Amino acid sequence: MKKFLKPLLGVLLGALIPLHGALAQAYPNKPIKLIIPYTPGGSIDTVGRMVADQLQRQLGQAFVIENRPGASGMIGSELVARAPADGYTLLFNASSQAYMPLVVARKTYDAEKDFTAIAQVGYVPLAVVTHPAIAVKTLAEFVSLARANPKKYTWATSGLGTTSHLAEEIFKRELNLDMEIILYKGAVPQLTDVMGGHVSAAVSPMPGVSPFLKSGKLRPIAVTSSKRLAQWPDVPTVAESGLPGFELLSWYGMWGPANLPREIAERLATEIGKAVKAPALQARFNDLSFETVETTPAQFAKVVHDEIIKVGKVVKAANISIEP
Template sequence: MKVSGLNARRAAIGLAGALSMAIGLPSHAAGDYPNRPIKMVIPYTPGGSIDTVGRLVAAQLQRQMGQPIVVENRPGASGMIGSEAVAKAQSDGYTLLFNASSQVYLPLVAKNAPYDAIKDYTPIGQIGHVPLLVVANTNVPANSLRELVQLAKAKPRTYAWATSGLGTTSHLTEEMIRHSFKLDMEIVSYKGAVPQLNDVMGGHVTAAVSPMPGVYPFVKGGRLKVLAVTSGKRIPQLPDVPTVAESGLPGFELLSWYGIWGPANLPAEITQRLSREVNKAVQDPAMKARFADMSFETVQSTPEQFKALISSDITKVSAIVKAANIQID
C-alpha cells in the first residue's frame, strides 16, 4: 500500500506520541511542568535535620511554582528505602528526593546498596551545608571531646555512640573518632535523628554526632551538652566549643550537605527549571534568615556543579572509609 507524504508525517507524529506516553513522559510534559502536585521524598523520620530543612525548601518551592509539594517521609535502612523508591520512580519531575551527603556515602560502606549514587539519579541542586555537633547526655562526666576520649579509654565498652543511620555523615564522624583514638565504643544505629537523640537524652546511649539544625535546640534547652563541632572553624553560636580538629584530630572537617535529586534521565528542561527554582528558594530573605538561625550556609549551584561535588566527595570519603575499614551488611 502506498503512503502519501502527509500520511507518513502523521503516522510518525502519532508514533512519537505513543512512544512518549509509553515511557510516561508526554511530549508536552516539559513545557507545562509542573501541572500537578510534586512528591518530595525525605528518607528519614519527621523532625530531624534533613526533614526540617527539606520541609522549609518544599514550602518555598510550592509558593514559587504554584503547585503543592507533598513531603513523604520514607525512613528505613539508613535512608536507602526512600532513596531506592525515587530511583525507581518515573523520570517526569513529579517524584524528587531531598537528602543529605549520606545519599552518596551509603553505597561506599554498604555491601548490598540498592542503588548507584551516580547512575540512578539526576542531580538537581545543592541546597547548602551545615556543621555537625558532637553531643552527650548531660550526666556524662565529660565536657569536651578530649574528656570523653579519656573516659572511654579508661573504661572500654562502657560508653557508646548513637547514630541516625549507618553510612550517614553522623556515622562516618563517629567511626573516624573511634578509629583515630582507638576507642572501644559501640555504635548503635537508629532510623533517624529523632530516636537517636531521644536515647542520648534519656541516658540509654552516651553520645552522638548530629547535624546542627536538629540537635541545636536540645543544646540550647539544656537537654544535651555539646563537646565539639565538626567544622574547620568554631561557629558563632558556640564560640567556646572546640572543633574536632582542636580536640586531637588535626585537619579534621566533615560537613553535612543537603541537596535535591530526581530519578535518572530526568529531561533537561525539567532539571533546569527545578535548578532555577531551587536557587531562587535558597536566596529568599525569609528562608536565609531561618537558615542562619541553624548555622546552615546556603549555596547556589547548577546541576553540573552539584554533580561535580558528588564525584569529589565520593573520592574523598572513599579514602576515609578505606582507612577506617568501615563496612556495613
C-alpha cells in the same frame, strides 16, 4: 535526496527547540511528591520541609512530603530511582545519598547513574553531643573518660552510612575508643535516647540538634567544622580536640530519577536557588548554622562525584563495611 533532506532536518530541529522550552514552562502542572528517606523531625526533614514550603509558593503547586525511612535512607532513595523521570517524584537527602553505596556490603543503587543531580541546597557542620550528666565539657575530656572506661560509653547514630556514622567510626579508630555504635532510624530517636541517658553520645547535624542544645537537654562538646561556630564560640572543633585537620560536613540536596529531562532539572535548580535566598529561610538557616549554596545540575553532579572519591578513600582506609 540529500537536497530535500537537509531543509527537512532543519525544520524538524527548529520545531523541537520551542518544545524543550514549552516543557520547562508547563512544569509543574500537578503536585510534586518529595521523598525524605528519614523520620520526621530530623535535620534532613527539617531543611527539606523548609525548602519545599518555599518552592510551592514559587511554583504554585503543592509539594507533598512523604517520609520513607528504613535501611539508612536506602528505601526512600530506591523508590525515587524507580519512579518515572517526569519531575513529579523527587528526593531530598543529605550526603549519605552518596556515601551509602561506599559502605554497604551489597550496593543496591549507584549514586551517580541511578539519579539526576538537581541542586545542592547547602551544608552544615555536625555537633558532637553528650548527656549533660556526663561530667565532660569537651571532646578531649570525653576521649580521656572513654579510654579509662572501655565499653562503658556508647555512640548513637542516625543511620548506617550517614555522616554521623562515618564521624563516629573515624573517632573510634583514630582516637582509639572502645565504644559500641548503636543504630537508630533517624536523628529524632537517636537524640531522644541520648537525652534519656540510654546512650552516652552522638554526632548529629546542627539543624536537628540545635533546639536540644539551646534547651540544655544535650551538651555540645565539639563541632565538625574547621572553625568554631559563631553561635557556639566556646565549643571547640574536633581538629582542636585530638584530630588535627579534621573537617566533616553534612551537605543536602535534591535529586530526581535518572534521565530527568534537562529542562525540568534546570528549572528546579533555578527555583531552589531562589528559595534558599528567601529572607525568611535565610534567617532560619543562620540560626541553624546552615550555609546555603546555589548550583546548576552539572555543578551538583560534580559535587557528588568528588565526594564519592574523597569519602571513598576514608572508608577504604578505615575498612568500613556494613549490612544495613
